[in-house]
Amino acid sequence: MTNTEQDDFVDPRGDLRWGTTSALLTDAARRLGDAEAVVDGDVRLTYAGLDAAVTEAARAFLAAGLNRGDRVAVWSPNTSQWIVAALGLQRAGGALIPLNTRFQGKEAAFILGKSKARILCVIGEFLGRDYPASLEEAAGGPQDGRPYADLPDLEKVVILSDGAPGRHTSWADFLASGRAVTAEQVQARAAEIDPDDLSDMLFTSGTTGDPKGAMCTHAQTLRAYAVWAAVVGLREGDRYLIVNPFFHGFGYKAGWLASLLVGATALPARTLDVPWVLETVREEKVTVLPGTPTLYQTMLEHPSFTPEGVSGLRLAVTGATDVPPAILHRIREELGFSHIVAGYGLTESCAIVSMCRYDDPLEIVTSTAGRPLPGLEVVTVDSAGEPTPAGTEGEILVRGYTVMKGYLDEEAETAVTVDADGWLHTGDLGSFDADGRLRITGRIKDMFIVGGFNAYPAEIEKLLCAHPAVAQCAVIGIPDARMGEVGAAFVVPRRGATLDADGLIAWARQNMANYKVPRQVHLVPELPLNASGKIVKNELRARLARGA
Known part of the structure; x- marks a missing residue:
């Protein structure tokens, strides 16, 4: 299905009067x-x-x-x-x-x-x-x-x-x-x-295992987040407590930059400390607070919580897909939010593709990633590249002003990701409903998400293989009650080497960001391969399901 939306919230051209x-x-x-x-x-x-x-x-x-x-x-x-x-x-x-x-x-x-x-x-x-x-x-x-x-x-x-x-x-x-x-x-x-000069490069990882710099310009960033701010209802005079890290597009572009675009006040949060958040919300009369449903629930259960202390809260921006509506109803009623929104994006698209509108009902927020930003073309296609009808799953493709200018010094990787017609192949699976709202259903990519951070098996595997006792390894994402997903590594030790699972996990903590560290390590004599010599990760998932 194709979706190019122009809605009543904003001029689809965005606000380009500044340029930089x-x-x-x-x-x-x-x-x-x-x-x-x-x-x-x-x-x-x-x-x-x-x-x-x-x-x-x-x-x-x-x-x-x-x-x-x-x-x-x-x-x-x-x-x-x-x-x-x-x-x-x-x-x-x-x-x-x-x-x-x-x-x-x-x-x-x-x-x-x-x-x-x-x-x-x-x-x-x-x-x-x-x-x-x-x-x-x-x-x-x-x-x-x-x-x-x-x-x-x-x-x-x-x-x-x-x-x-x-x-x-x-x-x-x-x-x-x-x-x-x-x-x-x-x-x-x-x-x-020039507005087309690079404003930033946010690095992401992918199939090669090495981080790649997604290049974005001043003009496309300003346009994307002028549109984003209008869509979610961020406005002049808001006081925006930014708990999302600035190194991420959410904290940087949908955070302090969006605040400057509309004339809001940005309040940076160094760490996610709930007592400090509650105090700051109260003392600074915060009106906008992004976060996960878990953060909001933790605030509600904290001994220092009072309804009066959060009475100024107006807008919540959350990754709330698949959260039961009853939970968000409680969050809205007890924290006082007038509006709760959620969305979908990736680094290669200025971190944004689709977004709920600030007047969407909670049932929409909890089950979809909203509609594409005005002026963007978003489609879902089957394996042959043909558009899929409403309600049918397909790979999500994006074309328009949010799509990166390419990966830094990675022409081949760029060509794989952004085709000759300008379509960004996200590697994510989704479907549109009859009203043009996007539902994320899965991933073609091997990526999994640990507590909101994208973790790429190829990168983790490359880092693990730097250990002197590791011959081969394969990493998959597995469900986790607290983090959503975590990594599980299947490792083939080098011949004659001594290796234990706990020791490898401890080594990993010293050599990679904590969210990338596998929570499980399984030592195996060999990895399952298909006829082309590629690792069959579905077999590894099946082993875990069988408890093998």
Whole structure:
């Protein structure tokens, strides 16, 4: 079935009057001035103040030699500095590379090397972990004037947190270095940026096992999230507590960037701490709170919960498909939400394809991913590429302004994912109902989702095979009551090697993000293969079902 929707919520062309994130912020500062843009603990930035802070950061990036199109990585939990650094590097003409805070040093080093990032803005210590030290362990110490021996393109590391930066540059010193650059020079650079210049690259993994950078431009990002904000009902004056991580499209684009687009206030959440969330909702009069049904239920059951404390909540954005309507009815009634919405997207489509509308009934929210964004073409097709009728499952294909410009330096992978006619092959299965709403029914891809994070078996298998005692392995996703899905690994040890399951899991925790770590390891003498020599993962699933 084909679905190209134009609805009453928004001009399907989106709002392209700004062209770049820099111009968006300049316009917002002019219009909104003293309205609060970002609240982060003791840091309270008005729109005018945020604009000034971003120009200060852009001066520092220019002083560091950042050229138009250069890449800058940000590796940090959600903070006001994350937002200032991102907008500052974009105002200086750079492209943002967000790094997952759950990454181990080796994973971060791969993306830094692949993207040829020239500058890294990184938290120092967070939750007891020294991020620069973990990167040094993976990429070597300083060499030839570069911070890390194995990252020859990385020229500068800027520490975003307070405290001694050691041999790296503190955020305060980095900003001070920008005094040699004038505001007029920043304005001149910002004026050079074209709407079709890259604004960011979010890295995803896939069939090759290596992360790939999905390239998106200023114009398509601004258009997508102007449309998204209108569709979900985000509006000027909202106070948006952003618990989704900024390294993800939800926290970044559907989070603080969408807030700037409409004139809302963004409140970054470093961790998902329920008592802090309840206190912040009460004290800061939060109106918009994304989250899972589990988060909302935990809030309701917490001893410090009071109806008065959450009385300002208006809009919830949740991944609520297949949640019983009764649960969301309770969440809406006891937390006071007027509107609850859910949607579907993937990194290669600016993280958004379809979305429920803010006036959809809960029965729609719990059973579908809403309708495609206005102006997008979305179809479901069978194995021959022919459109499937309403109610019939097919692969979901997307074409339009949200589709990435391609994977960085991966022409072959790009051609497989985006065909010659511009259709993005998502690898996800779904069907449209008679009203044009999309229901996600499965995945062609091997991916599984751990607590909201996409986990790709090919990448995990590649990492596990780096263990000296592993000869072969295969990873599948299995159901888990708490996380939704987790990984299970079937491992063939090397001849003569000693390997135990618990030891391999412990090794994995040191070498990959926690959500990728298999929760089960099964040592086997061989893996089931088909006539083409490919691993038959359905047989592995059947073994687990049989308890074998």
